Amino acid sequence: MSTPDLVADAVVKRFADHVAVDSLSFSVERGSFFSILGPSGCGKTTLLRMIAGFIEPDDGDIAIGGRSMRGVAPNRRPVNMVFQQLALFPMMSVGEDVAYGLARRGMSRVERMKRSNAMLERVGLGNAADKRVDELSGGQRQRVAIARSLVLEPTLLLLDEPLGALDLKLREHMKIELKQLQASFGTTFVYITHDQSEALVLSDHVGVMSHGRFEQLGTPQDLYYRPQTPFVAAFVGANNRIVGRATRSDGSLAEIATADGWVVRALKTGAIADGDAVEVFVRPEVAMLARSAAQLPPDQPQHSGEVQSVLFDGANSAVLLQEARTRREFRIALPQTGQFSDLKPHEKIAFSFDPSRAVCFAARAGTAGQDA
Amino acid sequence: MDPRWHARLALGLLLAPALLWLGALIILPHVDLAVLSFRERVGPRQYVASLAQYKTFFAEPLYWHVFLRTAVMSVIATGLTLLLAFPIAWIIAKLARGRAGSLLFIICLIPFWVSETVRTLGWMILLRESGVLPALLVKMGLTHVPVELLYRDATLLVGLVYTSLLFMVVPLVSSLESLDDSLIEAAYDLGSGGFAILRSIVIPHAAPGITAGCIVVFMLTLGNYLTPTLLGGKNSQWFTEQIYTQFITRFNWEQGAAFGFLLLALSTALVVIGLRVSGQRFGDVMRRT
Numbered sequence: 001m002s003t004p005d006l007v008a009d010a011v012v013k014r015f016a017d018h019v020a021v022d023s024l025s026f027s028v029e030r031g032s033f034f035s036i037l038g039p040s041g042c043g044k045t046t047l048l049r050m051i052a053g054f055i056e057p058d059d060g061d062i063a064i065g066g067r068s069m070r071g072v073a074p075n076r077r078p079v080n081m082v083f084q085q086l087a088l089f090p091m092m093s094v095g096e097d098v099a100y101g102l103a104r105r106g107m108s109r110v111e112r113m114k115r116s117n118a119m120l121e122r123v124g125l126g127n128a129a130d131k132r133v134d135e136l137s138g139g140q141r142q143r144v145a146i147a148r149s150l151v152l153e154p155t156l157l158l159l160d161e162p163l164g165a166l167d168l169k170l171r172e173h174m175k176i177e178l179k180q181l182q183a184s185f186g187t188t189f190v191y192i193t194h195d196q197s198e199a200l201v202l203s204d205h206v207g208v209m210s211h212g213r214f215e216q217l218g219t220p221q222d223l224y225y226r227p228q229t230p231f232v233a234a235f236v237g238a239n240n241r242i243v244g245r246a247t248r249s250d251g252s253l254a255e256i257a258t259a260d261g262w263v264v265r266a267l268k269t270g271a272i273a274d275g276d277a278v279e280v281f282v283r284p285e286v287a288m289l290a291r292s293a294a295q296l297p298p299d300q301p302q303h304s305g306e307v308q309s310v311l312f313d314g315a316n317s318a319v320l321l322q323e324a325r326t327r328r329e330f331r332i333a334l335p336q337t338g339q340f341s342d343l344k345p346h347e348k349i350a351f352s353f354d355p356s357r358a359v360c361f362a363a364r365a366g367t368a369g370q371d372a
Numbered sequence: 373m374d375p376r377w378h379a380r381l382a383l384g385l386l387l388a389p390a391l392l393w394l395g396a397l398i399i400l401p402h403v404d405l406a407v408l409s410f411r412e413r414v415g416p417r418q419y420v421a422s423l424a425q426y427k428t429f430f431a432e433p434l435y436w437h438v439f440l441r442t443a444v445m446s447v448i449a450t451g452l453t454l455l456l457a458f459p460i461a462w463i464i465a466k467l468a469r470g471r472a473g474s475l476l477f478i479i480c481l482i483p484f485w486v487s488e489t490v491r492t493l494g495w496m497i498l499l500r501e502s503g504v505l506p507a508l509l510v511k512m513g514l515t516h517v518p519v520e521l522l523y524r525d526a527t528l529l530v531g532l533v534y535t536s537l538l539f540m541v542v543p544l545v546s547s548l549e550s551l552d553d554s555l556i557e558a559a560y561d562l563g564s565g566g567f568a569i570l571r572s573i574v575i576p577h578a579a580p581g582i583t584a585g586c587i588v589v590f591m592l593t594l595g596n597y598l599t600p601t602l603l604g605g606k607n608s609q610w611f612t613e614q615i616y617t618q619f620i621t622r623f624n625w626e627q628g629a630a631f632g633f634l635l636l637a638l639s640t641a642l643v644v645i646g647l648r649v650s651g652q653r654f655g656d657v658m659r660r661t
Contacts (some may be wrong), residue, residue: 052561074561075560075563081561086557152563
């Protein structure tokens with residue numbers, strides 16, 4: 001096994017009165033796509049800027065390609081960064097921009113223009129070398145920013161929410177392109193984003209960050225199907241959150257009752273004793289609908305509700321229910337078959353979900369009893 | 373009334389003060405000066421058209437020597453002002469945040485609340501033989517007797533730079549403020565050191581501001597009369613003094629007018645050369661001022 005391209009060892013960064021990055025340790029394997037996912041203010045930008053070298057950690061060490069980066073200036077690190085606003089140089093042509101880093105290494109003009117053109121060719125901008133930055137579209141600029149970094153063959157490519165400024169359609173397109181670029185270059189990518197869909201689609205591994213720490217580090221599938229903390233369950237993907245108390249334990253499952261008397265069952269994650277305040281998370285696609293309770297799987301606890309509204313969004317369509325007794329909101333994905341496309345508001349409907357596919361956690365301090 | 377005619381009238385009225393100012397105070401006197409400069413007095417109230425005034429300028433070494441000296445000193449003063457103003461503008465635009473930035477700006481502005489004459493006299497109080505600085509030098513044991521610091525070229529340059537500094541700082545600050553910090557970071561990230569960033573990113577971005585500041589400062593310096601007269605004295609040999617002498621002392625308006633036009637030609641020529649060398653367009657530059 002080769003040494004990881006990036007190793008962070010107990011990295012700490014404090015600003016005045018708060019800890020932006022709190023003793024963080026992780027490693028990123030060579031050639032993988034690693035994402036740091038978190039809401040704004042979680043410390044992910046600080047972490048990325050420490051890797052790039054713009055900020056020195058207060059404590060701990062960052063090693064890139066097996067070499068400690070303590071005291072190494074950004075221009076001497078084998079790392080390049082794609083900036084959030086791209087930061088392309090308006091005073092240069094696209095070709096000069098891509099060749100900029102090579103020029104700084106003292107490469108001859110002929111050689112660097114050759115490499116710059118070859119790199120632009122590889123990202124599908126073969127004829128753009130003589131254009132000015134403002135003549136390019138958003139997606140093309142994105143590719144120039146990536147080409148400008150990759151032409152230097154860095155050990156690590158850092159990407160600071162590079163898709164944030166694009167419109168939705170282009171963002172979806174660039175997601176696929178980024179993934180293909182990373183696969184074809186084989187460079188290790190470290191990507192930060194607050195968009196969980198970007199992180200899930202692109203990454204081999206994702207670190208979910210909150211308050212300067214990783215809540216969970218794992219594959220996108222791990223985060224989605226096996227969240228380890230309520231924060232991850234709430235942040236990654238859509239989820240129905242139900243707050244209550246554990247009333248009974250049944251092997252790996254727990255029975256939870258809400259304050260107003262709705263009883264559900266879910267898989268325990270971590271230690272939960274009877275009487276503990278818990279948070280239950282049920283994904284919209286885990287629950288199934290039926291016009292009569294008899295059509296539901298007989299081994300699952302059955303619930304009933306009233307249709308509040310139908311949220312049509314093509315393949316992501318869902319129905320928003322109110323649980324019959326407690327009037328709590330509950331979101332259920334509509335099946336792709338179009339079976340329930342004729343649902344009307346105020347219609348009564350039955351639903352159930354597999355308790356082993358719903359998760360529950362001991363409630364986070366300060367959130368017990370609070371509803372989502 | 374035809375609305376289009378109405379609009380034209382409104383535009384004309386709006387432009388009237390500017391046109392009056394241009395016509396009455398700039399174009400008209402210059403036309404008159406041009407006529408003056410191309411004639412020669414042959415007897416009492418008798419004039420003939422001639423190039424005598426311009427011939428005198430080239431024939432008399434003192435005149436074109438002073439002329440060249442003024443040009444060279446103005447270029448040096450402009451260069452020094454740029455070197456001094458750039459770090460100041462950088463600090464105001466990039467390093468000082470919020471209130472500190474405006475405070476620094478006000479500090480640059482404060483001297484201009486005092487009239488130029490008083491400011492220059494202030495320099496004289498500091499620098500003359502019986503002044504503050506020579507006395508200080510004696511006290512520190514650096515010189516045995518007080519030295520006269522006035523009437524030297526260096527003193528003249530100090531005065532000129534001091535007078536022009538603000539006019540360089542303002543366009544520089546505005547052009548540096550518009551430079552996105554992430555461009556600097558990106559250049560740093562791509563392997564540039566401080567000097568390479570300055571040369572490849574900061575200066576190209578600030579070029580219109582630099583050119584604008586240089587043009588303004590150069591013109592102000594070239595046309596300055598007070599500072600060279602007070603700080604340089606007789607040694608200053610500034611071309612504006614020659615013009616003054618011709619008009620007021622010699623009462624030779626024809627010669628003075630010719631000198632005036634030569635100075636105008638000089639400043640125009642140097643500004644055009646400056647724009648050519650820096651690859652800037654006049655329109656872009658003036659938008660930054």
